[in-house]
Amino acid sequence: MYRPYFRGKQFELITIRETAPLLAAKGFIPIIEPVREALGGLGKTLQALVAAGSRAIVIVNPYHGDHQEDGGSITKLLTDDYLGNDAISAGILLRRDMTADNAMACYKSHGDHHPVFIHAGFSEPKALATALGDELQRTANVFIDTHATLLYRKHFDSSERFLVKDGFKRQKNADYDPVEAFSDLHVIYKDLGMSGFGDFLTVGDAYSEGGGPAYAVAIHLTFIDPDRDDEMYIYHFVSDTNSTPTDPAGKFAQALAKMMAKLDSGDSKITETTAITEFRELFEKQHFPGLGSGPIK
Structure with a gap:
């Protein structure tokens, strides 16, 4: 049902490994686009998923990162360790x-690896559907919302179809509103003729290799609002002192304090997950765990 899209950086792979049992229990299947030349982390992640009884889709021809020109080493990993x-x-x-x-x-060269098509800008849907012929109904197709119109998707009506939408409106951390809409796909995907849905989590589809000190620190947290037809919204808890890139620990503490205030208000509508438990522990200990690498904010 749910197909979250990850770029295979270190923090994303760690996230998948640590949540492998949850992914398995819920039937969530991550899509992973490897972007780092070294595949050791990806290998460990796939091992953790398989051990937990989960599944994954690994893109063999990435558009971003170190394998953009040649995904042969990814194919080799799948052939050596996961053939059949x-x-x-x-x-x-x-x-x-x-x-x-x-x-x-x-598709034919990866026939032994249960290939899945990820539609992200492709311009020949009719030709591909025709070439697949009777095999089309046995394929799975994932459509990135911004690249696949309703007319485009109709060519693959007889297949298993999933729609992925980027609900994260990326901007400078200091400019985020306290709360905004994130996605309604989990509510309407069946009405759209889809077998499931996905997103780019609270990272977004935009890809960046660069990074730097953060002028503002933001904690992004999604929640489902039962008072608004179960649509998903996102909180942005943003630090207050944002004029210089100094004191990231202090800025994290400011953002975390806002998050705790909302959680304890009684009207946050946030589910108390294990992640929330970790945030509470960080707040109680006044501990700064460091910031993940990302674009300059």
């Missing part, structure tokens, strides 16, 4: 620079 293993599927990323012939060649 239904838990790990090869994701074929369909971009604008690919033809239907390119897509079919990649």
Whole structure:
């Protein structure tokens, strides 16, 4: 049902490993686009998922990162360790620079890895659907919302279909409103003829290799609002002192204090997950765990 899209940086892979039992229990299947040349972290992550009884889709032709020109080492990893293993599927990323012939060649070369098409700018849907023929109904197709109109998706009506939408409106941390809408796909995906849905979590689809000190620190937290048709919203808890990149620990404490105030208000609508428990422990200990790498804010 749920297909969260991850770029395979260190923190994303750690997140998947640590939540592997939860992913398995809920039937969530992460899509992973490897972006780092070294695949050791990816290998450990896939092992953790399989051990937990979970599944994953690994993109074999990434658009971003170190494997952009050649995904051969990713294919080798899948062949060496997961050939014939239904838990790990090869994701074929369909971009604008690919033809239907390119897509079919990649599909056939990964036939033993239960290939899944990820539609992200591809311009020949009719030709691909025609080339697949009777195999189309046995394929799975994931559509990135901004690149796949309703007319585009109709070519794959007979297949298993999933829609991924980026609900995270990225901007400078200091500029976020306290709360805003995130997604309603989990409510309406069946009405759209989809078998499931996905998103880019609270990271967004934008990819950046750069990073730097944060002028503002923001903690992003999603929640479902039962008073608004179960639509998902996102809180942005932002630090107050944002004029210089100094004192990230102090800024984190400010953002965390705002989060705790909302949690303890009684009207946050936030589910008390294990992640919330960790945030509470950080607040009680006044501990700064460090900031993950990302674009300058």
